[in-house]
Amino acid sequence: xxxxxxxxxxxxxxLAIEAREMLMGEVSGEIPGVMVTSEQIGxxxxxxVNISTPEAEERMGKKQGRYxxxxxxxxxxxxxxxxxxxxxxxxxxxxxxxxxxxxxxxxVVGLGNWNVTPDALGPxxxxxxxxxxxxxxxxxxxxxxxxxxxxxxxxxxxxxxxxETGEIVQGLVEKIKPDLLVAVDALAARKLQRLHTTIQLxxxxxxxxxxxxxxxPGISRDTVGIPVxxxxxxxxxxxxxxxxxxxxxxxxxxxxxxxDGSPVYPVVKAIAxxxxxxxxxxxxxxxxxxxxxxxxxxxxxxEDIARLMAGGLNAALHPAIGSGEPGxxxx
Numbered sequence: 001x002x003x004x005x006x007x008x009x010x011x012x013x014x015l016a017i018e019a020r021e022m023l024m025g026e027v028s029g030e031i032p033g034v035m036v037t038s039e040q041i042g043x044x045x046x047x048x049v050n051i052s053t054p055e056a057e058e059r060m061g062k063k064q065g066r067y068x069x070x071x072x073x074x075x076x077x078x079x080x081x082x083x084x085x086x087x088x089x090x091x092x093x094x095x096x097x098x099x100x101x102x103x104x105x106x107x108v109v110g111l112g113n114w115n116v117t118p119d120a121l122g123p124x125x126x127x128x129x130x131x132x133x134x135x136x137x138x139x140x141x142x143x144x145x146x147x148x149x150x151x152x153x154x155x156x157x158x159x160x161x162x163x164e165t166g167e168i169v170q171g172l173v174e175k176i177k178p179d180l181l182v183a184v185d186a187l188a189a190r191k192l193q194r195l196h197t198t199i200q201l202x203x204x205x206x207x208x209x210x211x212x213x214x215x216x217p218g219i220s221r222d223t224v225g226i227p228v229x230x231x232x233x234x235x236x237x238x239x240x241x242x243x244x245x246x247x248x249x250x251x252x253x254x255x256x257x258x259x260d261g262s263p264v265y266p267v268v269k270a271i272a273x274x275x276x277x278x279x280x281x282x283x284x285x286x287x288x289x290x291x292x293x294x295x296x297x298x299x300x301x302x303e304d305i306a307r308l309m310a311g312g313l314n315a316a317l318h319p320a321i322g323s324g325e326p327g328x329x330x331x
Contacts, residue, residue: 012188012190012238012241013188013189013190013234014187014188014189014200014232014234015069015187015189015190015194015198015200015234016049016051016060016062016067016069016200016202017047017049017067017069017200018189018190018191018194019060019061019062020034020036020049020060022190023059023060031056031059031060032053032055032056033051033052033053033055033056033057033059034049034050034051034052034056034059034060035049035050035052036048036049036050041089042085043072043073043074043082043085044070044071044072044085044086044089045069045070045071045072046068046069046070046071046089046093047068047069047071048066048067048068048069049066049067049068049069050065050066050067051063051064051065051067052064062204063204063205063220064204065202065203065204066097066202066203066204067200067201067202067204068093068096068097068200068201068202069198069199069200069201070086070089070090070093070198070199070200071194071197071198072086072197072198072199073193073197074197075196075197075304075305075308076196076197076301078304083304083307083308086199086308086312087308087309087311087312087315088312088315089312090199090201090231090308090309090312090313090316091312091313091315091316091322093201094201094229094231094312094313094316095316097201097202097203097229098180098203098227098229100148100180100316100317101179102148102319103148103149104148104149104179104180105133105148105149105150105151105176105177105178105179105180106148106149106150106151106178106179106180106181106182106317107150107151107152107153107172107173107176107178107180107181107182108125108126108129108150108151108152108153108181108182108183108184108313109122109126109152109153109154109155109165109169109181109182109183109184109219110122110123110124110125110126110127110152110153110154110184110185111154111155111165111183111184111185111186111206111219112154112157112185112186113156113157113159113160114154114156115160117294117298117299117302118186118235118236118292118294118298118302119157119186119235120186120302121184121185121186121232121233121235121302121305121306121309122154122183122184122185122186123154124302124303124306124307125184125306125309125310125313126152126153126154126184126310127154127306127310128306128307128310128311128314129150129152129310129313129314130147130150130314130317130318130321131150131151131152132147132148132149132150132318133149133150133151133176134151135147136149137149143320144320145320146318146319146320146321147318147319147320148317148318148319150317150318151176151178153168153172155168155169164217165217165219166217166218166219166223167217169181169183169219169224170223170224173224173225173226178226179226179227180226180227180228180229181219181224181226181227181228181229182228182229182230182231182313183205183206183219183228183229183230183231184230184231184232184309184313185206185230185231185232186232186233186234186235186236186302187200187232187233187234187235188234188235188236188237188238188292189234189236189237190237190238190241191237192237192242194234195234195235195236195237195294195295195301196233196234196235196295196301196302196304196305198233198234199231199232199233199305199309200230200231200232200233201229201230201231202229202230202231203227203228203229203230204220204228204230205218205219205220205221205222205223205228205230206218206219206220206228206230206232207219231309231313233305233309235294235298235301235302236292236293236294237292237293237294238291238292238293239291239292239293240280240291242293243280244280247280
């Protein structure tokens with residue numbers, strides 16, 4: 001177990017599905033206390049992970065609760081029909097994690113730094129949300145039936161405001177007393193192919209900055225006193241992880257060609273079995289060992305996925321929108 005914990009300590013990922021994949025590569029059989037179901041809905045892969053015991057929480061490195069992951073490789077392409085389908089599935093999965101009533105007040109918090117594109121997902125989603133709390137309070141006849149009171153905020157980050165995001169959120173919760181908090185944030189993934197193609201929902205809350213090694217106080221039921229649904233999309237991958245994967249593939253190829261008697265074999269074997277990450281982290285030391293990678297088309301990708309997520313959330317939070325034509329809320 002010590003080796004597994006050490007390896008996970010270096011693995012920067014916010015995705016429960018990746019934490020499980022890593023464990024499955026190190027242990028045989030299923031993980032006690034972790035239930036996983038998967039299904040394919042058209043081009044959308046849906047994986048639901050339920051962590052139900054403290055022991056499973058410890059082994060997975062993720063809080064007890066339910067995690068839903070939507071994997072859609074086609075999201076990188078400008079496919080409006082697919083985006084509509086994913087928004088509809090996002091609505092369905094969201095409603096499967098929480099029970100909403102007609103008068104449920106919802107506070108949506110867009111976490112992240114709006115000045116840094118890979119971290120601007122939360123604020124971009126908030127920008128496209130249908131915010132109704134003030135209208136229902138002062139002019140309810142304007143909207144009619146089928147709309148819940150929804151408030152939203154993009155509180156920025158500690159470096160901009162000088163205030164911990166968790167403190168801002170706690171103050172808002174105490175003031176407006178919502179029944180549900182939805183936190184939207186950019187995440188970190190381990191695998192490049194999951195950037196902007198994966199959406200994770202969880203009923204465990206969120207810990208801003210944890211995926212990039214910048215842990216901040218968490219936002220969860222324990223800290224704010226109400227249910228918290230976290231929704232995120234990975235926008236960055238640790239550079240050391242990418243380099244380590246490439247090196248692993250290279251060494252594996254050399255090992256297949258080399259024989260035990262080859263002079264290169266013991267050298268390659270020693271590198272393959274050694275602490276490659278420690279060496280790679282030395283290379284990134286000038287960056288504080290915290291170099292993250294994001295695609296060059298990050299602006300377009302974040303804009304597209306934020307619009308999709310806002311559409312799915314609008315349909316989930318407002319029955320008048322969700323009962324309309326599928327995908328209509330994206331256009």
